[in-house]
Amino acid sequence: MLSFDSMRRDVRQCARTLAREKGFSLTVLAIVALCVAANVAIFAVVNGVLLKPLPFREAHELVAVFNAYPKAGVERAESSVPHYLERRELPAFAEMAAVRRSGVTIGETGAPERVEASAVTPSFFRVLGVNATVGRTFTDEEGFYGKHQVAVLSDGLWRQRYGADPDVVGKPIRVNTENFTIIGVMPPGFRYLSHPAKLWTPLCFSDDERRQERRHANSIDTIARLRPGVTLAEAQAQIDALNERSRSLDPHAAMVANAGFHTKVRDLGKDYVAGIRPALLLLQAGVVFLLLIGMVNLTNLLLVRATARAKEYCVRQALGAGRGQLARLLVTETMLLALTGGAIGWGLGAAGLKVLSVFATEGLRMPVDGRLDWTVGLVTMGASVVLGLLLAIPSVWHALRGNPTVALSVESRGGTTTRAVHRVRHALIVAQIALAFVLLAGTGLLAMSFSRVLAVNPGFRVENVITASVALPWVNYREEAQRLAFVEKLTAELQAMPGVNSVGIGTNAPFSGSNNNNAIWVEGYVPAEGESVRAHFTSGVAGSYFEALGVALREGRFLRMEDSRAEARVCVVGEEVARHYWPEGGAIGRRLSDSPPDDPDRRFFTIVGVVGALKQSDLADQRGNGAVYFPYGHHAGGWFTIVLKTASAPEAAAGALRAAVVRLDPELALDEVKTMEARVAQSVAGRRAPLLLAAVFAGVALVLAAVGIYGVLAYAVAQRQREIGVRMALGAVPEQIMAQFLGLGGKLLAVALPIGVLGAWAAGRAMEGLLFGVSATEVAVLGGSAGVLAAVAMLACFLPARRAARVEPVEALRGN
Numbered sequence: 001m002l003s004f005d006s007m008r009r010d011v012r013q014c015a016r017t018l019a020r021e022k023g024f025s026l027t028v029l030a031i032v033a034l035c036v037a038a039n040v041a042i043f044a045v046v047n048g049v050l051l052k053p054l055p056f057r058e059a060h061e062l063v064a065v066f067n068a069y070p071k072a073g074v075e076r077a078e079s080s081v082p083h084y085l086e087r088r089e090l091p092a093f094a095e096m097a098a099v100r101r102s103g104v105t106i107g108e109t110g111a112p113e114r115v116e117a118s119a120v121t122p123s124f125f126r127v128l129g130v131n132a133t134v135g136r137t138f139t140d141e142e143g144f145y146g147k148h149q150v151a152v153l154s155d156g157l158w159r160q161r162y163g164a165d166p167d168v169v170g171k172p173i174r175v176n177t178e179n180f181t182i183i184g185v186m187p188p189g190f191r192y193l194s195h196p197a198k199l200w201t202p203l204c205f206s207d208d209e210r211r212q213e214r215r216h217a218n219s220i221d222t223i224a225r226l227r228p229g230v231t232l233a234e235a236q237a238q239i240d241a242l243n244e245r246s247r248s249l250d251p252h253a254a255m256v257a258n259a260g261f262h263t264k265v266r267d268l269g270k271d272y273v274a275g276i277r278p279a280l281l282l283l284q285a286g287v288v289f290l291l292l293i294g295m296v297n298l299t300n301l302l303l304v305r306a307t308a309r310a311k312e313y314c315v316r317q318a319l320g321a322g323r324g325q326l327a328r329l330l331v332t333e334t335m336l337l338a339l340t341g342g343a344i345g346w347g348l349g350a351a352g353l354k355v356l357s358v359f360a361t362e363g364l365r366m367p368v369d370g371r372l373d374w375t376v377g378l379v380t381m382g383a384s385v386v387l388g389l390l391l392a393i394p395s396v397w398h399a400l401r402g403n404p405t406v407a408l409s410v411e412s413r414g415g416t417t418t419r420a421v422h423r424v425r426h427a428l429i430v431a432q433i434a435l436a437f438v439l440l441a442g443t444g445l446l447a448m449s450f451s452r453v454l455a456v457n458p459g460f461r462v463e464n465v466i467t468a469s470v471a472l473p474w475v476n477y478r479e480e481a482q483r484l485a486f487v488e489k490l491t492a493e494l495q496a497m498p499g500v501n502s503v504g505i506g507t508n509a510p511f512s513g514s515n516n517n518n519a520i521w522v523e524g525y526v527p528a529e530g531e532s533v534r535a536h537f538t539s540g541v542a543g544s545y546f547e548a549l550g551v552a553l554r555e556g557r558f559l560r561m562e563d564s565r566a567e568a569r570v571c572v573v574g575e576e577v578a579r580h581y582w583p584e585g586g587a588i589g590r591r592l593s594d595s596p597p598d599d600p601d602r603r604f605f606t607i608v609g610v611v612g613a614l615k616q617s618d619l620a621d622q623r624g625n626g627a628v629y630f631p632y633g634h635h636a637g638g639w640f641t642i643v644l645k646t647a648s649a650p651e652a653a654a655g656a657l658r659a660a661v662v663r664l665d666p667e668l669a670l671d672e673v674k675t676m677e678a679r680v681a682q683s684v685a686g687r688r689a690p691l692l693l694a695a696v697f698a699g700v701a702l703v704l705a706a707v708g709i710y711g712v713l714a715y716a717v718a719q720r721q722r723e724i725g726v727r728m729a730l731g732a733v734p735e736q737i738m739a740q741f742l743g744l745g746g747k748l749l750a751v752a753l754p755i756g757v758l759g760a761w762a763a764g765r766a767m768e769g770l771l772f773g774v775s776a777t778e779v780a781v782l783g784g785s786a787g788v789l790a791a792v793a794m795l796a797c798f799l800p801a802r803r804a805a806r807v808e809p810v811e812a813l814r815g816n
Contacts, residue, residue: 078222505632507639518538
């Protein structure tokens with residue numbers, strides 16, 4: 001049994017040995033710390049996002065419930081009020097809640113402020129299992145009009161506007177020009193998924209929303225808490241059975257059935273991270289590959305060191321040291337290096353995590369809770385221990401495998417090491433090159449995919465365009481006529497601003513965060529058997545909307561401001577819509593409706609123009625749903641986006657834009673004031689973040705591979721210096737010596753690259769969900785990666801090969 005004193009003696013002896021070999025020790029610690037730091041930072045993010053449950057009570061019981069109409073081109077929709085009212089009574093659910101995300105204007109007249117907010121049913125906080133820290137949350141009675149003018153604040157808004165006043169409960173707050181009463185403050189850090197709401201108000205349902213005709217007017221997110229013991233499958237079965245029973249109540253049952261209507265019940269946590277899971281797993285795989293490359297590098301370095309210490313090991317055994325004692329010392333050395341390097345890596349990872357969390361939050365468009373908690377600590381410590389044990393294996397194998405007499409004779413000759421050691425070193429170099437190739441090729445695929453996304457034409461011009469969102473409070477703008485009058489005044493005011501070329505208004509502007517899909521019925525169109533009604537982007541537009549965005553006119557004319565007040569209802573369609581319904585042409589003059597055939601107030605719009613296709617929220621979107629544009633007066637939504645085309649830098653118009661809105665209505669506040677370039681750039685941030693991190697990992701892998709190749713060949717030159725001197729004394733020319741070592745590097749490269757290509761193909765297949773317009777076997781990427789790696793590898797071979805060619809025979813023989 002190993003005593004504590006023996007362990008302490010071993011550690012002290014190994015520490016002294018490593019302290020003497022400063023170059024070796026610092027190199028090992030640097031590689032271990034670098035690899036561990038990268039893994040710590042990425043794993044902390046993966047742990048915080050993918051592995052940790054949502055920060056709510058019994059989070060595994062929470063589910064998301066949403067509708068889908070896949071045959072109509074809608075894979076995910078929200079839920080409707082009638083569906084919510086039915087589904088909350090199902091026995092599978094302990095309770096259900098509805099959420100409608102929005103923004104609200106708070107503050108006094110003349111100094112309005114726009115903040116993120118949510119309208120929620122009183123059951124929302126109960127479903128999540130969260131209570132207010134000051135005051136209370138909503139009662140069920142406050143979920144009805146008449147008693148709904150109460151508000152709950154976030155901790156941040158409470159501190160910002162009220163100085164953390166403990167007597168804030170009961171104080172008034174103006175919300176969208178109405179007086180509300182503050183009844184509570186939520187705990188610090190409370191946040192529902194990725195929505196940074198600062199204020200919550202009760203979600204009330206009007207009689208119109210409750211009508212059966214609105215069963216598919218999906219406008220609310222619904223979440224629920226399963227009863228203890230109820231599974232997802234059981235809840236899904238109950239939802240499916242309810243949908244089947246409700247067919248008789250649904251006036252649109254046949255239509256939505258043809259559209260593939262169904263409802264999905266998903267684990268809320270898994271559903272929340274489903275979109276970013278592939279990117280995070282890709283990054284985690286990247287740093288694991290980096291760790292493997294580092295391990296291979298260190299293994300080769302330790303083998304070189306073990307070869308140099310072969311005589312020392314033999315002497316120790318000759319003086320009575322047992323094999324177990326020698327193995328223990330070697331394991332202690334590598335464990336000491338691994339744990340020390342792991343501790344340094346933990347510190348570096350903690351520093352990098354602060355930057356990475358902000359970077360990842362912006363890139364992944366969701367809050368990233370990356371913390372160095374006990375889970376990350378245990379995984380890091382465990383990984384360091386395993387790393388130390390694995391690194392000890394080659395050294396122990398080399399020290400104990402051979403006969404001491406043979407080892408001493410080899411050492412005394414100053415010759416080369418045994419062929420078995422050479423084979424191991426060469427195999428490790430091959431593995432290192434192959435792993436680096438996989439990382440390099442994966443980064444190349446992401447880079448090519450990103451470049452092709454950026455090359456996509458969004459269908460409009462982003463230069464010199466500034467945008468801003470405006471929400472008209474319902475209490476002041478209840479009628480369409482009121483909203484239209486304001487928009488007419490606003491466009492005239494903005495058009496008169498110096499430096500403004502065109503002004504447009506859109507209720508569903510591209511990259512504005514609005515993504516409304518609505519079913520459209522075309523007069524005279526006979527769908528093919530089994531074909532569903534299709535959903536298209538719909539938007540109400542005013543002013544010079546298309547001119548401001550630089551949208552191409554394919555046929556007919558654009559909508560004009562006067563179309564909003566004309567008796568003849570007209571519209572403009574995107575070319576994808578025109579191509580679908582009228583593939584032979586002739587869309588101009590045809591009529592369509594945004595209301596179903598059984599709607600008594602159904603209205604038709606005559607198509608007067610066809611415009612180019614626009615990307616709505618994602619440059620890589622290839623669904624081609626198409627869009628239909630109505631005059632704002634006939635689709636006068638309370639929330640819209642202003643689009644200004646300026647003659648010079650658009651940022652300069654932001655102040656004048658705010659002032660113009662406040663002049664017309666001091667109660668209004670602008671939100672999301674951004675250039676169109678910034679909006680489009682933000683939409684690709686989720687692709688840019690993984691690419692940049694993968695590029696860093698690939699660069700480090702390339703350096704480690706070059707260092708590994710250089711180190712092994714440089715040691716081989718130093719070890720075979722006498723042999724080289726003898727050969728040159730016998731007539732070998734420097735070019736032959738250089739060719740020998742370059743040839744060795746070429747052979748290793750020739751073996752490694754095919755293995756790397758296979759690995760890159762597998763990695764590309766795994767990454768397909770993240771790629772756009774790129775295949776897993778992109779020849780240009782594989783060829784470019786092979787070229788870069790070959791150049792780096794041959795450069796790493798060239799330096800020691802040149803040194804070998806410059807060996808002076810006399811000096812080599814004298815030195816030995």
